[in-house]
Amino acid sequence: MARLVLDTNSLLQCVARRNSNHDLWLSILDGRNQLCVTTEILEEYAEILEKKASTSFAITLLDIITNLSNTLFVNPVFRFNVIEEDPDDNKFVDCAVAAKALCIVTDDKHFRHLSKYEFPYVEIVKLTDAVAMLLDVKGLA
Numbered sequence: 371m372a373r374l375v376l377d378t379n380s381l382l383q384c385v386a387r388r389n390s391n392h393d394l395w396l397s398i399l400d401g402r403n404q405l406c407v408t409t410e411i412l413e414e415y416a417e418i419l420e421k422k423a424s425t426s427f428a429i430t431l432l433d434i435i436t437n438l439s440n441t442l443f444v445n446p447v448f449r450f451n452v453i454e455e456d457p458d459d460n461k462f463v464d465c466a467v468a469a470k471a472l473c474i475v476t477d478d479k480h481f482r483h484l485s486k487y488e489f490p491y492v493e494i495v496k497l498t499d500a501v502a503m504l505l506d507v508k509g510l511a
Contacts, residue, residue, distance in 0.1 A: 377476035406469035410461040444468040
């Protein structure tokens, strides 16, 4: 089981049943992979899900996430602040480091420059690549 951090746009895409990336969400639901979250991440998920879908959908999805036995709740004790272009994205980096996650699944260009840092080292995987890895090995770990 791999520990994953999903940025909000990746979550939005993979929870949609008709989206080609839905298998990643299914791998979290069935326990093949572990979703790592913080309170800040859950708050962003709720805010964006309410805007893009509905309040009831946001409540339902957050209920699912918070009640999954393989959701890992982390409380980062250090803020790295390595993403200057969009400081709000730093919460995903902090979560990944604190959770010792395999990667952050994101297509957000703000994460690309993380590769220049030796510490904190965080693997960035595009959503379609994460799904391809999942399909290749039936689990990212």
